[in-house]
Amino acid sequence: MSVTANAIELDSGPPEDGLSGLTDEQLAARYQTSGCAESLDELLRRHLRKVRSLIFPMVLNDSRVDDLTQEVFLRAIRSLNGYRGEARFSTWLFRITWNVVCDERSRHESVLVHAKSLVGLASPHDGPDRVALQHELDCQIRLGLAALTPKLRAAMVLTSLQQLSAEEAAELEGCSTATMYWRIHEARRQLQARLASYLE
Known part of the structure; x- marks a missing residue:
């Protein structure tokens, strides 16, 4: 290098x-x-x-x-x-x-950010509408992530996608561990509420 x-x-x-x-x-x-x-x-x-x-x-x-x-x-x-x-x-x-x-x-x-795993979404069942449903789901996830505040979005990406602990993410973001846990919880709650119909 x-x-x-x-x-x-x-x-x-x-x-x-x-x-x-x-x-x-x-x-x-x-x-x-x-x-x-x-x-x-x-x-x-x-x-x-x-x-x-x-x-x-x-x-x-x-x-x-x-x-x-x-x-x-x-x-x-x-x-x-x-x-x-x-x-x-x-x-x-x-x-x-x-x-x-x-x-x-x-x-x-x-x-x-493309991260279906962040909210524990399963892939749509196989079938003729699978591709269309997957595309719609991807779009909704992107919209859901975009709707999060920057701090909530950062909490999701750092802990779920980057696999940092809440303590490590808190240190990176300059907040307390308790605050980071709240951000993770709130981000998941908002995403799951938006995607409720896909989680059934």
Whole structure:
């Protein structure tokens, strides 16, 4: 993985020798104190897949995923000297990723998340109307997610789609764990109310 001022050549290859045993926080400190490019490469390599997995459900476009992943890592590199280890590096990077996703969402004024699993929906039964019903269901899920407030939507994506714990999601969103649990509950309630006819 190579880094320049305006671009990153993304690569998820094997780690550099001698760096695989270091924690993310140790790698960040090593980069801060010595400007070690190998430490930076290893940090980006470790988190490439997870950053992409958070971005993709929000944009559903491979080209945009690549662009936004580049933006995440460029922002992280520019801000890395300010990282003080008060939160885990992964949480710090997830916050940057989420900010990039929110910026993208604001630009397009819509949320492009496809997540039937978020509300426990079963697939329609096989039959001649299955394709049409599936399309209608997908549209209703998108509309339901778009109707959620940004905080409720974030709670669903982070905990159900990204499989973060409520504690991790709360840390990322800057709220208490109790508040995050309420957001998850309220988001599910609103989605299930909207999709009640499909849950029967």
